[in-house]
Amino acid sequence: xxxxxxxxxxxxxxxxxxxxxxxxxxxxxxxxxxxxxxxxxxxxxxxxxxxxxxxxxxxxxxxxxxxxxxxxxxxxxxxxxxxxxxxxxxxxxxxxxxxxxxxxxxxxxxxxxxxxxxxxxxxxxxxxxxxxxxxxxxxxxxxxxxxxxxxxxxxxxxxxxxxxxxxxxxxxxxxxxxxxxxxxxxxxxxxxxxxxxxxxxxxxxxxxxxxxxxxxxxxxxxxxxxxxxxxxxxxxxxxxxxxxxxxxxxxxxxxxxxxxxxxxxxxxxxxxxxxxxxxxxxxxxxxxxxxxxxxxxxxxxxxxxxxxxxxxxxxxxxxxxxxxxxxxxxxxxxxxxxxxxxxxxxxxxxxxxxxxxxxxxxxxxxxxxxxxxxxxxxxxxxxxxxxxxxxxxxxxxxxxxxxxxxxxxxxxxxxxxxxxxxxxxxxxxxxxxxxxxxxxxxxxxxxxxxxxxxxxxxxxxxxxxxxxxxxxxxxxxxxxxxxxxxxxxxxxxxxxxxxxxxx
Numbered sequence: 378x379x380x381x382x383x384x385x386x387x388x389x390x391x392x393x394x395x396x397x398x399x400x401x402x403x404x405x406x407x408x409x410x411x412x413x414x415x416x417x418x419x420x421x422x423x424x425x426x427x428x429x430x431x432x433x434x435x436x437x438x439x440x441x442x443x444x445x446x447x448x449x450x451x452x453x454x455x456x457x458x459x460x461x462x463x464x465x466x467x468x469x470x471x472x473x474x475x476x477x478x479x480x481x482x483x484x485x486x487x488x489x490x491x492x493x494x495x496x497x498x499x500x501x502x503x504x505x506x507x508x509x510x511x512x513x514x515x516x517x518x519x520x521x522x523x524x525x526x527x528x529x530x531x532x533x534x535x536x537x538x539x540x541x542x543x544x545x546x547x548x549x550x551x552x553x554x555x556x557x558x559x560x561x562x563x564x565x566x567x568x569x570x571x572x573x574x575x576x577x578x579x580x581x582x583x584x585x586x587x588x589x590x591x592x593x594x595x596x597x598x599x600x601x602x603x604x605x606x607x608x609x610x611x612x613x614x615x616x617x618x619x620x621x622x623x624x625x626x627x628x629x630x631x632x633x634x635x636x637x638x639x640x641x642x643x644x645x646x647x648x649x650x651x652x653x654x655x656x657x658x659x660x661x662x663x664x665x666x667x668x669x670x671x672x673x674x675x676x677x678x679x680x681x682x683x684x685x686x687x688x689x690x691x692x693x694x695x696x697x698x699x700x701x702x703x704x705x706x707x708x709x710x711x712x713x714x715x716x717x718x719x720x721x722x723x724x725x726x727x728x729x730x731x732x733x734x735x736x737x738x739x740x741x742x743x744x745x746x747x748x749x750x751x752x753x754x755x756x757x758x759x760x761x762x763x764x765x766x767x768x769x770x771x772x773x774x775x776x777x778x779x780x781x782x783x784x785x786x787x788x789x790x791x792x793x794x795x796x797x798x799x800x801x802x803x804x805x806x807x808x809x810x811x812x813x814x815x816x817x818x819x820x821x822x823x824x825x826x827x828x829x830x831x832x833x834x835x836x837x838x839x840x841x842x843x844x845x846x847x848x849x850x851x852x853x854x855x856x857x858x859x860x861x862x863x864x865x866x867x868x869x870x871x872x873x874x875x876x877x878x879x880x
Contacts, residue, residue: 382427384437385411385420391431395466407465411438414461416447432501435462453566460570463500470560473575487629493577494598497590500573504530504592512795516845520684521659524787525845527794530593552607555648557587582622595782595789596656602632604649610637611649612732614704620651620737621696621745630655633736635781640763641732641752643780652781659786660684660748661738667869671876674702685852685860686784687751687868692744699747706749707733709875718867719764720857721755730755734784750784753857767851773815774847779855788848802836
């Protein structure tokens with residue numbers, strides 16, 4: 378029989394252990410605060426299965442609150458109460474910031490981020506249990522090992538929560554999910570709980586910015602650097618300067634920005650932010666396939682990258698030279714058109730089509746490496762979702778924008794594929810199935826390609842590998858200069874034009 382424990386007393390021990398704001402003298406005060414949150418009448422009655430860590434105890438207290446009809450049993454209500462409970466074990470923002478920067482200066486940048494990341498996982502702001510549900514594997518391609526993730530971490534929207542949210546008046550606070558006003562925000566049916574959220578402030582070239590981790594991290598220590606002012610994304614010279622400052626502050630992380638235009642940008646264009654973390658992506662490891670020089674920048678190495686998208690890599694030790702060179706590449710690309718490659722800088726009304734996705738890191742030699750991925754967000758009658766966007770024949774696997782993370786070779790694929798690909802496997806084995814119509818053409822191609830080779834033991838691996846090859850095609854679709862002789866020749870023509878026009 379499983380041992381029973383007093384949930385409040387057990388949770389109180391964690392609060393006092395983890396949050397130095399509280400002491401033993403605060404126990405009665407805290408137990409009454411907890412009772413009020415969970416709808417308990419007597420602290421001695423709140424019992425449940427023993428747990429040895431705070432997240433499990435918090436969830437047991439949430440279950441008790443549901444049993445007392447203190448909250449409804451839907452995901453949003455559960456998340457809000459869990460975050461309120463785990464906020465008790467989370468130090469105040471001022472203490473988090475003080476401890477972070479004290480550790481940074483006394484020990485190291487990595488020791489400081491280790492502290493902050495451990496705090497963010499321990500209080501369940503970073504949802505490690507949900508993240509562990511994601512399906513991940515690598516696929517070898519001509520461009521290196523691409524990383525495939527089927528994203529199962531984010532819970533599906535609960536019908537009750539959707540209905541409740543529909544009845545709510547539109548809200549303007551916080552202005553978006555990246556605003557500093559999210560720190561400690563309760564949450565609501567149509568907005569995530571943030572009571573246990575903390576943001577480290579830092580100076581970024583004279584402006585106050587925030588540093589936090591991503592709740593549903595897509596890679597190791599996936600973090601976000603965010604402007605404390607709610608303003609739209611933009612890519613300019615200052616962007617490159619900011620990325621290098623972040624690298625100087627956190628040299629063990631990479632840092633990059635989504636593009637600043639629709640279709641080729643990320644999902645949060647309304648708030649200036651960058652992403653970073655302790656992961657080495659396939660694109661960062663990709664080799665140079667065409668080196669070139671630029672007389673104006675003798676201390677910068679230039680090259681195009683062997684990658685499905687069109688990438689110019691700048692390498693060197695002089696940040697100022699790299700920033701100036703990157704700004705000129707961006708300026709040249711913004712105004713460049715090449716009808717032979719369907720590349721067009723501006724719409725008829727002057728709306729810009731061109732920008733870059735920049736990614737900065739330190740390479741194995743200790744030099745700065747800045748990859749500038751050329752982006753074009755045109756649409757056409759043939760490609761209404763985007764000329765340089767996943768084309769219709771691969772949208773059964775991926776139809777969303779190709780943002781920073783996927784540009785670098787990590788696919789974030791929708792949860793629907795978990796069940797849909799199983800049906801594809803059954804179809805390939807000629808078993809009864811419910812294959813989605815939009816997968817059938819692809820499945821027929823696979824059946825022909827692997828005729829006589831498919832078995833119950835290898836079909837899953839074959840389908841996974843083929844998903845990876847589709848993702849490579851997705852990235853090729855997003856490449857403005859195609860990996861053909863004509864496309865690469867046009868790429869070199871752009872480079873020559875860039876060099877000649879800015880000498």
